[in-house]
Amino acid sequence: EIVLTQSPGTLSLSPGERATLSCRASQSVSSSYLAWYQQKPGQAPRLLIYGASSRATGIPDRFSGSGSGTDFTLTISRLEPEDFAVYYCQQYGSSPTFGQGTKVEIK
Amino acid sequence: QITLKESGPTLVKPTQTLTLTCTFSGFSLSTSGVGVGWIRQPPGKALEWLALIYWDDDKRYSPSLKSRLTITKDTSKNQVVLTMTNMDPVDTATYYCALPLRGGAFDYWGQGTLVTVSS
Numbered sequence: 282e283i284v285l286t287q288s289p290g291t292l293s294l295s296p297g298e299r300a301t302l303s304c305r306a307s308q309s310v311s312s313s314y315l316a317w318y319q320q321k322p323g324q325a326p327r328l329l330i331y332g333a334s335s336r337a338t339g340i341p342d343r344f345s346g347s348g349s350g351t352d353f354t355l356t357i358s359r360l361e362p363e364d365f366a367v368y369y370c371q372q373y374g375s376s377p378t379f380g381q382g383t384k385v386e387i388k
Numbered sequence: 389q390i391t392l393k394e395s396g397p398t399l400v401k402p403t404q405t406l407t408l409t410c411t412f413s414g415f416s417l418s419t420s421g422v423g424v425g426w427i428r429q430p431p432g433k434a435l436e437w438l439a440l441i442y443w444d445d446d447k448r449y450s451p452s453l454k455s456r457l458t459i460t461k462d463t464s465k466n467q468v469v470l471t472m473t474n475m476d477p478v479d480t481a482t483y484y485c486a487l488p489l490r491g492g493a494f495d496y497w498g499q500g501t502l503v504t505v506s507s
Contacts, residue, residue, distance in 0.1 A: 314493075326484075371435075
């Protein structure tokens, strides 16, 4: 089973700042089968990025994903008030797993 | 329009079997390549993938829970059913069903259903 470790656990930033979230895999993620989700309290997760770097439908271009192999990054170029949430990475190989999440909170 | 909705008991007793149903619309589980998955999330904790079933009845399970899970589909009813045996309080969670489209990333999610395990 591939273990995903996200860092940091919490990111305290102000609106307008840049957020950089990390997701490290215990072994190589095949074909960049890596996704990122945003989750707000009381809501289901929302797919942001798939294939490590492709934005899902309707996702603003301030969200971008990069990386390959075992190291992946989600970048939010300029934080909007609605971006403060918890973010999860997921690898979707034969046995999908999720990271433990990074909370982006208002500083 | 694609929608998914979970249904089932909100409270189960320890050792009981949980049966959850995902009823969906806007797609067919008889279409090549289509699958439906289950994911859960204990209160305040991270997401955990449980199981997936595909149009050809291929089934995948979380290795850590495989012995307790069964996933089935009823294509005519547009439903996927997940059963989990021997429920324990640590299984208290919101259970989601979701549709993976882009190679396995979950594009569409149900609203989730909170299941509490308590005597």
